[in-house]
Amino acid sequence: MNQFFSNKKLIILLVSVIVCLGLIAFSITGNGKTPVVQKFTNDITAITGRVLAKPTNAVVNFIEAVDDLKNTYKENQLLKSKIDRLYETEVELSDLKQDNQKMKEQLELQDTLSNYQKINGTVISRNPDNWIDQVVVDRGSQSGITIGLSVMADNGLIGRVIEVSPTSSKVQLITTLDQNNNRVAASVSSEEGFVHGVINGYDAETNRLIMKQITTDVTLKTGDQVMTSGLGGVSPSSLLIGTVDEVKLDAHGLSQEAYVTPASDLNDIRYVTFIQRTAESGE
Numbered sequence: 001m002n003q004f005f006s007n008k009k010l011i012i013l014l015v016s017v018i019v020c021l022g023l024i025a026f027s028i029t030g031n032g033k034t035p036v037v038q039k040f041t042n043d044i045t046a047i048t049g050r051v052l053a054k055p056t057n058a059v060v061n062f063i064e065a066v067d068d069l070k071n072t073y074k075e076n077q078l079l080k081s082k083i084d085r086l087y088e089t090e091v092e093l094s095d096l097k098q099d100n101q102k103m104k105e106q107l108e109l110q111d112t113l114s115n116y117q118k119i120n121g122t123v124i125s126r127n128p129d130n131w132i133d134q135v136v137v138d139r140g141s142q143s144g145i146t147i148g149l150s151v152m153a154d155n156g157l158i159g160r161v162i163e164v165s166p167t168s169s170k171v172q173l174i175t176t177l178d179q180n181n182n183r184v185a186a187s188v189s190s191e192e193g194f195v196h197g198v199i200n201g202y203d204a205e206t207n208r209l210i211m212k213q214i215t216t217d218v219t220l221k222t223g224d225q226v227m228t229s230g231l232g233g234v235s236p237s238s239l240l241i242g243t244v245d246e247v248k249l250d251a252h253g254l255s256q257e258a259y260v261t262p263a264s265d266l267n268d269i270r271y272v273t274f275i276q277r278t279a280e281s282g283e
Contacts, residue, residue, distance in 0.1 A: 156263025185232030
């Protein structure tokens with residue numbers, strides 16, 4: 001026994017075992033608090049979780065952001081497509097309204113031309129480079145169209161036929177700059193009676209026709225109606241051309257010039273009416 005207590009190493013080992021067993025027993029039984037070992041393990045787990053969670057969350061957030069971006073792009077494309085269709089519908093609706101208005105004006109024109117032989121047609125082409133010069137209409141010799149026929153649109157004269165094929169015809173507009181084809185014998189209905197002259201010019205800046213060779217003995221007023229006189233031997237008489245907008249002396253001061261606002265919208269010609277000259281309407 002004395003040898004046992006004299007062996008210090010053995011005593012230290014025994015004490016250590018007793019202390020360890022006591023700690024283990026304390027950890028197991030405890031006093032309601034979290035065991036030290038468990039607390040240490042929990043802390044290590046929490047730290048590791050936080051370290052790993054940051055890059056994981058970043059990847060998840062990036063994937064979600066990409067998905068949101070894709071969805072937003074698809075929604076924007078769908079919205080853009082709807083807006084484009086809506087715009088196209090509005091343009092078509094506006095064009096239909098204008099087309100209906102032109103047809104209505106053409107029908108009203110028919111009522112005012114009851115004393116003339118008429119042939120209706122539709123403009124099928126117009127050269128953008130020569131917009132004020134000519135139009136092509138879907139009526140030709142098979143429909144009774146001949147060279148020289150006067151042509152009206154809306155409420156006024158727009159020109160005359162210069163070429164004819166079996167199924168179409170070319171109309172020279174009164175706005176043309178061709179001095180050989182833009183002459184129209186005209187008359188003004190004024191307070192002093194009818195005043196004769198010739199439509200022979202076009203002011204593109206103001207969109208007005210120019211009536212020349214008007215005597216200085218009469219006074220014309222703004223709003224006076226300008227019509228075909230029938231004296232040229234081509235156009236029937238009394239076809240409306242437009243109204244007087246301005247009157248002034250010519251460059252030589254020998255005659256008057258009247259600037260005439262066309263009765264027809266010469267920039268937007270869709271439907272036309274060919275007027276056939278007859279013995280009753282010619283002179």
